[in-house]
Amino acid sequence: MAYNHNVPENCRLFILVGKGIKEDAFREAFGKYGKIEDVWVVKDRRSNEDKGVVYITFSKASEAALAMQEMNGRVVPGHPKPIKVLIANSKRDGSVRDPHEDEKILRLFLIIPKSMSEDELRREFEQYGDIDYATILRDKNNGESKGFGYVKFFRPYHAALALENCDRSFKPKFAEPKMPRGDRDNDYEMDYQYSRETRPPGPFFRGPDRGPDRGPDRGPDRHERGTKRGFSEYSGRDDYHDDGPPRSRFSHGPVGQHHSLDDLEQRNDEIADLNLVGEGPMEMIQNYANSGCQRLHVTAPLGLTQQYLTRLFSLIPGLEYCDLNEATGIAYARYTTPQCAAYAKDKLDGFEYPLGSRLIVRFADVPNVPDLKTASAMNFENYGIPGSSLERDECDTIRKAALILEKAGINPDRVLASDNSVERVTYCNILLPLPKPLSPEDSSLAQRLFIVCQPAAVPERILRDAFCRFGDLIDVYLLSGRNYGYAKYASKECAMKAISVLHGQSIAGQRLKVLEAEPPKDENRREGRDRHDSHSE
DNA sequence: CGACGGGACGC
């Protein structure tokens, strides 16, 4: 536990190769899927010969999962044999293979608000990819939620994306495999499920060439990738290898700064998945009513830059230009067809960008008729709060789009101010210091703050973004269903700084009170050294 | 088919 506790789970690949391993070729081939932290070519201790194994550690599980998905069964330049790529066991587990080890990379354990239904849970997580099941554990007697549950994906990449991007209050972890016992033997009979043959043609998918090493017993070639996949319909890890990007969900591709703008543009059609299932994106755009207007009028939050806005609007196919007056926050964007423009308006109006504020998108050349959606888009303080005036579909759309942005290396959460020690964030009335990393969850608590949001609660991600900026933040949360809560800091100085800056300010439209917390209600006194425990053991 | 180096570091 000394050096290990900050490495994310499932971010290391175990790769089977032949001898004669060239490390650089691996760095080159795998580097495009993410940030490589370590490459280790395993050699025999005495003879110094390759053992045919390479470990590659990525900075995140999603990068490793994507690399596995894309590289398994492929040939690395300079190496004759196709490689096999697996998520490595933790060092602790050694080489033992759990019969249900896929659960370690497909299934998440989650803390779930008691009020949330399984349907809501599923909807919340299916933005990251296809879900096998979403379950909430309930009390056997009264059916009440126990406050936790599981979501299982079909692909490790999607599980990792969910883990890394879902609201932190879910406290997501990769689930430990746990099987009632003895059941699901048929797991081992069905194999295949995903194969290259089911991949549609097109630039985002590798050609129909089948990897040379698919193994002899892949089962029938044609297999539909329907939505009704059963519980135990796949088994070996091979199933999610080698399958290219997922189809009916957008795939985010490489993550963060490794994602080039070109990659982004290549994935234009995937944004069409924002809220539609079934139709192809182009068809869908064609089906938009011809408003007769190709030009959009955009009202952007002050501080948003030309570059970011252009990147956002170019996610919708057909952008001709996007010109922002950074002084006024007014932009005009033009698309090649009225349908594209209508599509862009539909997708981006009300879009939360950056965190805590929204874009307003109108047709530029027709009379401005405010509609319901616009009205709700403007009161951002309601976003994400139960009873919000936003329809669920809209929230989903916004979340999905924000996710795409993040994966594209655009940070939707902040807009830099000219001074580079503080920045303007549109959810807050004052300039704030730049975000700082959180302290590990097991850090020792130095100071607790009591927070009140008046009159209503503020989404947790916004609180986190605000309170982390003073450093050493361990956690911040509101009590469920309440407008008050706590922030925990690992140092008193940082906590006091948070009070001095944030107390009395406005966050997402709510007035904030930030005070030193009183000691917890009925906590066992850890004072002094009196340990006159009468209990044995 | 198939599994683990080096360096790590607060007292």
Add this chain to the structure above:
DNA sequence: CGACGGGACGC
């Protein structure tokens, strides 16, 4: 006024 969160899977 506004005070204390949740954590592993059916018998």
